[in-house]
Amino acid sequence: MKREKKKNFRELLLQGNEAIVEGALKAGCRFFAGYPITPATEISEQLSVRLPQVGGTFIQMEDEIGSIAAIIGASLAGAKSMTATSGPGFSLMQENLGFAIMAEVPCVIVNAMRGGPSTGLPTSPSQSDVMQARWGTHGDHPIIALCPSTIKECYDLTIKAFNLSEKFRNPVILLVDEVVAHMREKITFYDDEEVDIFNRVKPSMPPEWYIPYEDTPSGIPPMANFGEGYRYHVTGLTHDIRGFPTSRPDEIDPFIRRLFRKISQHFSEIQFGEFFETEDADISIIAYGCVARSAKRAAIDARARGVKVGVLKLNTLWPFMRTAVEKILKKSRIVIVPEMNMGQISREVKRVNKGETKVFTINKVDGTIITPEEILARIKEVG
Amino acid sequence: MPEVTKLIHKYLRHDKKFPHVWCPGCGIGIMLGALIRAIDRCGFTKDEIVLVSGIGCTGRLPVYVDFNTLHTTHGRALAFATGVKLANPNLKVIVVMGDGDAVAIGGNHFIHAARRNIDLTAIILNNSIYGMTGGQYSPTTPYGMKTTTSSFFHIEQAFNISELAVTAGAPFVGRGTVYHARLLDSLMEKAFLKKGFAVVEVISHCHTQFGKLNKMGTAVEMMEWQRDHAVTVEKAQQMKEEELKDKFRIGVLIDKELPVYLDEYEKVRQRLSELGDKKP
Numbered sequence: 310m311k312r313e314k315k316k317n318f319r320e321l322l323l324q325g326n327e328a329i330v331e332g333a334l335k336a337g338c339r340f341f342a343g344y345p346i347t348p349a350t351e352i353s354e355q356l357s358v359r360l361p362q363v364g365g366t367f368i369q370m371e372d373e374i375g376s377i378a379a380i381i382g383a384s385l386a387g388a389k390s391m392t393a394t395s396g397p398g399f400s401l402m403q404e405n406l407g408f409a410i411m412a413e414v415p416c417v418i419v420n421a422m423r424g425g426p427s428t429g430l431p432t433s434p435s436q437s438d439v440m441q442a443r444w445g446t447h448g449d450h451p452i453i454a455l456c457p458s459t460i461k462e463c464y465d466l467t468i469k470a471f472n473l474s475e476k477f478r479n480p481v482i483l484l485v486d487e488v489v490a491h492m493r494e495k496i497t498f499y500d501d502e503e504v505d506i507f508n509r510v511k512p513s514m515p516p517e518w519y520i521p522y523e524d525t526p527s528g529i530p531p532m533a534n535f536g537e538g539y540r541y542h543v544t545g546l547t548h549d550i551r552g553f554p555t556s557r558p559d560e561i562d563p564f565i566r567r568l569f570r571k572i573s574q575h576f577s578e579i580q581f582g583e584f585f586e587t588e589d590a591d592i593s594i595i596a597y598g599c600v601a602r603s604a605k606r607a608a609i610d611a612r613a614r615g616v617k618v619g620v621l622k623l624n625t626l627w628p629f630m631r632t633a634v635e636k637i638l639k640k641s642r643i644v645i646v647p648e649m650n651m652g653q654i655s656r657e658v659k660r661v662n663k664g665e666t667k668v669f670t671i672n673k674v675d676g677t678i679i680t681p682e683e684i685l686a687r688i689k690e691v692g
Numbered sequence: 693m694p695e696v697t698k699l700i701h702k703y704l705r706h707d708k709k710f711p712h713v714w715c716p717g718c719g720i721g722i723m724l725g726a727l728i729r730a731i732d733r734c735g736f737t738k739d740e741i742v743l744v745s746g747i748g749c750t751g752r753l754p755v756y757v758d759f760n761t762l763h764t765t766h767g768r769a770l771a772f773a774t775g776v777k778l779a780n781p782n783l784k785v786i787v788v789m790g791d792g793d794a795v796a797i798g799g800n801h802f803i804h805a806a807r808r809n810i811d812l813t814a815i816i817l818n819n820s821i822y823g824m825t826g827g828q829y830s831p832t833t834p835y836g837m838k839t840t841t842s843s844f845f846h847i848e849q850a851f852n853i854s855e856l857a858v859t860a861g862a863p864f865v866g867r868g869t870v871y872h873a874r875l876l877d878s879l880m881e882k883a884f885l886k887k888g889f890a891v892v893e894v895i896s897h898c899h900t901q902f903g904k905l906n907k908m909g910t911a912v913e914m915m916e917w918q919r920d921h922a923v924t925v926e927k928a929q930q931m932k933e934e935e936l937k938d939k940f941r942i943g944v945l946i947d948k949e950l951p952v953y954l955d956e957y958e959k960v961r962q963r964l965s966e967l968g969d970k971k972p
């Protein structure tokens with residue numbers, strides 16, 4: 310009866326970057342363009358082997374500007390596409406990130422955050438690109454950014470990143486910090502695991518009727534791939550519903566508003582996170598990335614000493630999880646936002662705080678992780 | 693219907709996008725004509741053509757024609773095109789750029805695209821200046837000329853785009869002018885049919901900026917300048933170095949066979965698939 314024992318799952322010890330690769334392939338990624346940079350390089354190295362094995366294409370471009378340009382081009386030609394980089398490369402990508410937003414081209418950009426500014430700390434963790442992910446490219450624009458704190462989340466959120474980008478026709482940024490990118494954890498893949506995969510909605514009408522940037526109830530127009538008979542114009546210039554450049558105020562305004570609306574109308578579909586012991590929490594910690602791990606540990610330890618501490622872990626950084634954060638602010642007497650930057654998400658927390666709750670921060674910018682002890686110390690100090 | 697009108701009806705988005713943005717007399721229109729004629733003669737379908745451009749007067753070209761058209765960011769057209777071609781090799785990907793677009797801000801992508809030898813056609817309209825932003829010097833502005841950012845005289849040396857492409861490894865490089873329209877047609881046709889990275893440099897004029905600042909006359913006079921300074925590759929072979937001093941060569945400058953990226957990549961795919969889970 311040995312047969313029955315046949316395992317229907319695989320257990321792997323994976324690094325964050327490796328789990329991102331697995332997630333990307335599962336989501337249907339078939340094109341990757343990148344330029345080597347620590348701590349994201351493993352993603353390129355692995356996909357250079359894995360993508361050709363599944364009929365996909367990997368290319369190492371001459372820089373990160375070219376990398377993001379290539380994935381946008383590939384996506385327009387129909388391939389689910391991704392690039393991966395770190396701070397310096399993410400800075401170079403900003404102009405074309407805006408192009409993808411403007412032309413509504415799905416793609417996924419992984420930014421394994423390291424210390425900055427400039428070349429900064431190539432091998433040390435940081436969370437200092439949160440605001441760059443939000444506002445890095447010029448012009449008013451919507452963005453989606455997800456942030457894993459475990460290896461399983463690296464896998465799951467990469468799949469979600471692809472799904473969301475395909476669904477909303479918007480680039481999605483996966484913000485992972487160096488700790489999570491390089492850390493190893495066990496991850497279990499079940500053979501019968503059902504994973505939702507979303508593929509872009511294509512036009513169903515004949516080409517003569519296709520209006521590529523037409524508003525729809527969802528705000529998301531169907532997307533034709535190049536070469537499928539729907540010849541249309543794609544431009545980074547502000548365009549009318551047909552995709553042609555326009556300078557008419559009555560066309561510009563609804564276009565920009567639709568870009569925002571297609572995300573805001575679906576906020577609830579883009580909010581991922583976890584409430585950990587927050588129900589009765591007197592003090593709550595709002596954290597993300599590797600710091601969320603320390604926060605949970607700190608909460609457990611604090612509770613062991615009778616202090617009611619909970620954690621709101623944010624897996625979606627943008628659009629900001631306002632509803633969840635407001636809930637925590639209402640419930641808790643004190644909120645602490647520990648971050649490996651000078652205060653980026655804490656600004657958002659303070660912005661939505663109605664004033665009744667005290668919001669404290671922990672800001673660590675020395676290239677090392679925030680430990681549970683440091684969070685506990687802060688709890689003691691402000692509690 | 694005359695042949696020209698037929699082509700206009702077939703390829704231009706004539707009911708949607710005109711009048712165009714170009715100054716009367718600009719050479720970009722002549723280049724567009726050559727491009728359409730060559731595509732028509734090659735027999736490509738409109739659906740399989742992806743016409744990619746960067747930013748500039750030249751970058752505005754794709755919007756007027758009924759292909760899959762992609763107007764990207766300044767200098768990055770070749771990198772976008774690389775992704776398009778690799779994701780769907782059945783598409784015929786043609787890239788049009790200005791000189792600033794191709795070899796200033798986009799210079800890095802240009803030399804690497806040439807080196808990589810992906811099956812793309814790069815058409816560069818060289819008008820010696822930044823047209824769209826109002827006549828500043830570009831990497832192809834000749835020494836001594838006036839522009840709005842070199843109002844005294846230009847102190848830098850110019851790039852020779854075609855030679856740059858040859859040196860960077862492009863297997864096909866041709867140069868024409870908007871005066872020699874027939875030659876341009878045939879160069880484009882050859883470039884489109886070439887397997888691999890093919891470059892066509894189109895010497896043109898910007899009479900409203902470069903011409904005006906340097907007192908080079910009207911568009912017609914600037915085209916006459918092209919006529920008088922261009923020497924065919926064949927004729928140049930018979931000429932002495934000295935005679936060629938202020939001349940430039942037109943025609944096919946190089947046409948050689950090199951392994952094409954996607955053919956090579958297919959070999960990689962096969963080798964890695966055979967290996968399966970084993971590490972290479």
Ligand SMILES: Cc1ncc(C[n+]2csc(CCOP(=O)(O)OP(=O)(O)O)c2C)c(N)n1
Nearest residue numbers: 747748749750766790791792793822823824
């Ligand atoms: C990143 C960036 N920098 C600068 C510009 C402004 N800009 C628009 S077109 C152009 C130069 C165009 O010159 P060229 O490429 O020679 O094309 P032409 O207009 O002469 O056809 C510049 C500098 C821009 N659009 N983007």
Ligand code: SF4
Nearest residue numbers: 714715718749823898
């Ligand atoms: S500015 Fe110069 S390059 Fe641009 S359209 Fe006018 S003549 Fe042509």
